[in-house]
Amino acid sequence: MNPELGRYHARLRNLARSCLDIKEKHNGAQDGMYVLTTESGTYYQTFCDMTTAGGGWTLVASVHENNINGKCSLGDRWSSQQGNDRNLPEGDETWANTVTFGSAEASTSDDYKNPGYYDISAKDVSVWHVPNKEQLKSWTSSAVLRYHTESQFLKEHGGNLYHLFKKYPVKFGAGQCKSDMGPSSPVVYDTGDKDGPSVGKSSFVTFRVFNADQAAMAMCSGHKPTECNSQHYCIGGGGFFPDPQQCGDFTSQEQAFKALTQSSVLLFYR
C-alpha cells in the first residue's frame, strides 16, 4: 500500500471529519463518495452533497422500512427489532448510541448509520425522501421531498442527533403529547414544498414527540405536531407502543402520502 500505511504505524491521519470540512478547503469539491474519520480515528466512507444551499452536507443515516407489516421486527433498527415490549421502552436505542450499520450506496434499500451520526459537530440537518431502491446517481432527481434547516438548532443540542436524543430519549412513557415535544426547527424546501408531498400543516422538522398513548417517536419530517396522532406522520420510535400496530420504523401504514411511505429518509448534517 502507500508508504505510510505500509509501515507498522498505520494510523490514519489528517482525514476530514465532515463533508463541510472538505467543502471549506476545496470549494470545487463535487457530490460523491468521500473518506472521513472520527475524532478517535475510525475512518469510513459516505456520500457528500456538495451542491444544496452551498453544499458541505454529510450523509449520516437513512431510515428504510423493509416490511410495513413487520411490527418491531427484524430490520426495524430505528425503533426495535425485539418485538413490541413494555420492558424495552427505548427499544434498540439506535438514535442515541454509536452502533453503525449498512452502507451509503444501499441507503435506499436498507437502514444506514455511519460514525458521522455521533461524531460530527454540526449546526443543521438536511432530509431527503428518496424512493426505495433508487441508485445513488438518481437520488437528487428522484427525491419526492428534500428540505434543510438554517436555524443552526443543533448547536444548542450537542451538535448532532446522537447528543440531541441523549437529552430527549425516544422512550415510551418518558413524557406526554404536546407538553414534552423535543426540539423543532423551521425548514427550507429544496424539492417539493409545504403544499406538495409534505402535507405541510407547518413547515418544520420536529424531534422526539409523544402520541396520546405516550408512545415516543423520533422525527416528524416537515411537521410540528399540533395533535396527538403523530404516528401518522412521524418515524422511528421507542420499543413499546400501546397500539402494537404502530411499532416499527414507519409507525403507520397510513402515512399522509404513499410516496413518502415508499421512500427512505436520508439524513445529512452540516
Added chain:
Amino acid sequence: MNPELGRYHARLRNLARSCLDIKEKHNGAQDGMYVLTTESGTYYQTFCDMTTAGGGWTLVASVHENNINGKCSLGDRWSSQQGNDRNLPEGDETWANTVTFGSAEASTSDDYKNPGYYDISAKDVSVWHVPNKEQLKSWTSSAVLRYHTESQFLKEHGGNLYHLFKKYPVKFGAGQCKSDMGPSSPVVYDTGDKDGPSVGKSSFVTFRVFNADQAAMAMCSGHKPTECNSQHYCIGGGGFFPDPQQCGDFTSQEQAFKALTQSSVLLFYR
C-alpha cells in the same frame, strides 16, 4: 496516511472495478485479496481468483445455510428472514438490491455480498461449492464442485445478477414451472463434473425457476430443471413457499448430495 488521503479531498481514485481489470493490466497478478471500487466510488475488499481458465474472477457473493431447520428465519438473507409470508412474495429481495453484508474471509461461514454484485459489468459466472468453515487458503483444494460459464450469457441480462434478477424477479407467483424459467447457460467443470457431486442431469446453471407450487428459486447449480421439483437442487428464493418446509436459503434438506448441502455456494463474475 498517504499524501492524497491525508489531504481534505480524500476521494479514492483509479482503483480497479473488477479482478478482470487487474488481471488485464497485470497478467502476473496472483490469487488473493484486492481492493476494488464501484462506479460511485465505494471501495471494498474481496478475493480474486486469478488462476481458473485464465483468471480475472471476482468473488461477489456467497450463499451459506446457517440452520437447515430455520425456515425463512434469521440468516436466510438470500430468501427471507421475515418468516414464510404470503405478503412478502419477494422476501428480502437480496438478489435484486444493493444491500451488502458479510466478509470475503467468512464467506464459507456466513452469507456474503459485496458491491461488486451490483456494480461489475460481467459476461460469465463461476461457482464454487466449498465445505462450510473452510478457510480461504483451502478453498480451491477443498471445493467439492467448481464450474464456470463461457457463453457470455450475462451480456444479454445487464451484465450481472443484480440486473438479471431485476428482469426475472425471484417472486412467488410471478410465473409457472417450465414456462417461465429464467436464463440458463452451459457450464465447464473445473472441479468435479456432471457425473460427480453435481448429479448432472444436465450441465447447466439456471436462474429464477418456479416449482409446481409457483414458489420462486434463484439459482439451480449445475442444472436446467426439467421437472417441477426444483426445490431439491436449487437455492435462494422468494419470501413465500406454499410448503413452508421449503422456505430458506437452501430450500430442501434432501438436496441431491449431502456434500453440497453442507457447502457454501461462492459466486464469482468475469
Added chain:
Amino acid sequence: MNPELGRYHARLRNLARSCLDIKEKHNGAQDGMYVLTTESGTYYQTFCDMTTAGGGWTLVASVHENNINGKCSLGDRWSSQQGNDRNLPEGDETWANTVTFGSAEASTSDDYKNPGYYDISAKDVSVWHVPNKEQLKSWTSSAVLRYHTESQFLKEHGGNLYHLFKKYPVKFGAGQCKSDMGPSSPVVYDTGDKDGPSVGKSSFVTFRVFNADQAAMAMCSGHKPTECNSQHYCIGGGGFFPDPQQCGDFTSQEQAFKALTQSSVLLFYR
C-alpha cells in the same frame, strides 16, 4: 488515492498483523485506532492498548448484552440468535468461526468481533469490563474491572480463542461439569481486584465450562468454577440450555455484581 492503491494492483502490503507488532517496531506508539491486516490480506481497523503492562494489546472482540430478557434472541451472537434449540447445540458458533461484526467504537453498545480474533497468533488475553455505552476515550477510566494473563496459555491452544474453541467446543452436552473444564489461567488485575467487583473466589479466567445441566458456557471472567452453577458468572454459550432462562450472551440475570451485568466484556490479545 495513493500511487500504489491508485494503480490496478491494489493489494495492501506490509500492514501489521497485531498491535504488538506495531508496539515492537515503534515503542512510542500511543493508544488508539490502527489499521491491521490478516495473513490473507484482509485489512481492518481496531483499538490498540499500548499502555497496560507494556502495551501491544489488540482489541479483537466484545460481548454486549442488548436485552437481558431476550433468551437466545436477536443480538445474542455469542450464544445463539436462533432461539433455545436442542437441535443447535453449538448455537451460532461465533467463538469458533470467522464471522465478524460490529465496530471498535461501538463495542460497548453492541457485540464486536474483528478478523484479529481468528488471525492473530497470541500468547495472552486481557479483559476489560466497561460500562455499556461508554465512549472509547473513557474506557480506561470507567472500566469496573480490567485484568490480563501472563501465563502465555494461548501458546498451547493454537494462539488464539478461535483455535482454542475449535478444540473445546462451546456445545451443549459435549462434556460434564468439573471433569471437562477447558483451559484456565491465573490473572493479574489492572483495575479492580479479586475482592472488588470480580467476586474473586479465585483469580483466574477459564474457558469452556459446563453447568450441572451440561449447558456449555464460553468464558468465566475472573473465575475458575468449583461448583456447577457457572451460569451465574460465565458468559457466552452454546445454543441450548435445559433451563431456557439461561440461554443468552449473559447467561444469568443475577450475575454476581450488577456493575458487571451492565458492562460489556472487551477481549484483547497479546
